[in-house]
Amino acid sequence: MEDWYVIYTKSGNELNVKYLLDTQLADENVRVLVPRRKLVERRKGQKVVTLKTVFPGYVFIYIDMNDVNYYRIVEIPGVIGVLKNDYYPVPVPADEMKVVLSLTEKSEVIDYSTVVYIGGFVKVIDGPLKGLEGHIIDIDKRKHRARVRISIMGEPRVVQLGVQQLEGAMDDTDKGVESL
Structure with a gap:
């Protein structure tokens, strides 16, 4: 029976493991997933879009996890x-x-994701975070990032995801999005 499983890798080695899994298990009904996010970073005063792994050290695989496949992995x-x-x-x-x-x-x-500030509240109106307002911990307007709490295998994980088009007003008192 096929299901999603988590494979542990060395942090930074996720894409190499994904490639090897895709090539060595190509004959199986397998899907390998390494979620990455777009982030804007500043390098030498310039804004640069980079891709970062959402769950460092984790690779998700959809497979029939029998003994043969386990040892192949x-x-x-x-x-x-x-x-x-x-x-x-x-x-x-x-x-x-x-x-x-x-x-x-x-x-x-x-x-x-597109985010709108309304008073002290944040509303996600578009993108992959739409509908996850209750899981947003905070938003760094300068870096255009939202810290979001996601539960994986019963353990809460905080991941940073990019937000775009910050609209409305947000002053220094608008902290603590956790309460949403």
């Missing part, structure tokens, strides 16, 4: 292991994977 260079209980690999719960898949439904690269 753990023998791939760069793979540290597969998330498991004491003995067997544990699939990612469907409700948690639904959030990750909704962020990456168009591609593995999570694009910007």
Whole structure:
């Protein structure tokens, strides 16, 4: 039975592991996912769009996790292991994977969301964060980033995602988006 699983890798090695999984498991019904996000960074005074991994050290794989496939995966260079209980690999719960898949439904690269400030509140009106207002921790207007809490395998993870077109007014008192 096919399900989504988490593979541990060395941080920064996710795309190499994805490539190796895609090539070595091409004969299987496999989907490998490394969610990345667009961020604006400043380098030498210039704004540059970069891609960063959303979950460093994690690669998601949709596969029939039998013994043969498990050993094929753990023998791939760069793979540290597969998330498991004491003995067997544990699939990612469907409700948690639904959030990750909704962020990456168009591609593995999570694009910007459009955010509007209304008083002390934030409203996401477009993009992959639409409908996740309750999970936004805070927004850094200068860096055009939102910190968002996402639960993966029952553990809360805080990820940074890019936001675009910050509209409305936000002053220094508009902090603490956590309460949304």
